[in-house]
Amino acid sequence: MASDTNTIAAFVKLGKYLTDFCDNCYSKTGEIDSELKKIVAQARHHNGWFTEDNILFALKQWGYLLTEENLKAWLSNYTFKKDSEPKTVGIVMAGNIPLVGFHDFLCVLLSGNKVLAKLSSNDKILLPYLSKYLIQQEASLTDKIEFVDGKLEDFDAVIATGSNNTGRYFEYYFGNKPNIIRKNRNSVAVLTGTETENELKALGEDIFRYYGLGCRNVSKVYVPKDYDFDTLFKALYDYKDIIDQHKYANNYDYNKAVYLMSQFKIMDNGFMVLKEDEALTSPISVLYYSHYDDESRLRKELEELGEHIQCVVSSESLANGVNFGNTQKPSLNDYADGIDTMEFLLQL
Structure with a gap:
């Protein structure tokens, strides 16, 4: 089992x-x-959350990552076994953001294994088309990529991504095979009050890209006592047009109405609701916040919540730290949930 140079070349062409x-x-x-323009349009019509801008953003990020230099630098960190029998790896993909399962797909093929993919009904158009392009570049991939509509069968290992509820289902059905099972995660930001306007504007990208539907989207901010939220609202004003997307606007109207009827104390800027809440997972159009008065205590709290947090956006040096504006620009070795997918596959 080795990473075939022809497969790498096909991904570079892609x-x-x-x-x-x-x-x-x-x-x-x-x-x-x-x-490809038709495929983008089909994906957009199929899923109202997949706007052209968000689809192009996802495609552009993968275009940036899939260079010969990036791929070889990433793969050089691993030891590939020679002449091992390829394994069939089932991938149960989420569909919350465009091509969210592509990294698993990439890892399986570059590890020398076969993909048996079950697509989410929300994102079933883009990846089959990109697979078709890959096969046109490298015919040997024909026998290494298969998509299934029904139950996954005849696989040697599985990578499954879903919610906490589906995670229990996955553990029940796939627990007897080597597996990576991913559940709900969210990302947070830690603000100190000393952030520049540009940093806070970049934070808007982390909050609003993909309408907040990704596990790398910031759903909560931690702020010091007496934090000036006007500064944050002013910096985020550039994203006001997000309210023109009707699905997002419906969520905003609904959540705001529920909070007001329940007499919760909220802040509102016309396109986003800020609510004080201890939880990490906020509804679409809502950003939770909590105050902190001791940074070392907050660090400890975030460490204890580690299995629920994907990224921490901050100018400080923190575990799982990401710079402002970069949560949706992961590198090839930024593995979901901190589990090295490639190493898992090479041990099969």
Whole structure:
């Protein structure tokens, strides 16, 4: 089992294909691939949360990552066994953001194994098309990629991503096989009150990209006592047009109405609700916050919550730390839940 150079080359070609497509879409110059444009439109119509901007953002990030330099630097950290029999790895994919399961797909193929993928009904258009492109570049991948609609069968290991509820279901059905089972996670930000306007504007990207539906989206902020929320609201004002998306607007109207009827104390800027709450998982259009008065105590609290937190956005040096604006720009070795997917696959 080894990472085949032809497979790497196919992914490099895919990366260039995506980069060229996105560059031409954003600049509105040059020739735009008509087939991929149709696929983007289909994905947009299929799932109202998948706007063209968010789909292009996801494609662009993968285009940036899938270069020969990036792939080889990432893979150089691993020892690949020679002549091992490829294993069939079932991947149960989430569908909360575009191509959320692509990293697992990439890891399985570059580890020399076979993909048996069950797509989410919310995101079933993009990956089959990209797989078709990969197979056009490298015919041997034909026998290594399979999509199934029904029950996963005849697999040697499984990677399954879902909610806490589906996680229990996954553990019951897949517990007798080598597995990675992922449940709910959220991301948080720790503010000190000394952030620049640009840092807080970048935080808006972490909050609002994909409408907050990703596990890497910031759903809660920790702020010091007497924090000036006006500064935060002012910096986030650039994202006000998010309210024009009707699904988001419906969530905003509903959550705001519930809080007001329940007489909860909230802050509101016309497109986002701020609510003090100890929980990590906030509803769409709502950002939770908690105050802290001791940074070392907060660090300890975040460490204790580690299995529920994907990223921590902060200018401070914190575990799982990410710079402002970068939560939705993970690198190839940023593994979900901190579990090294590639190492898991190489041990099969």
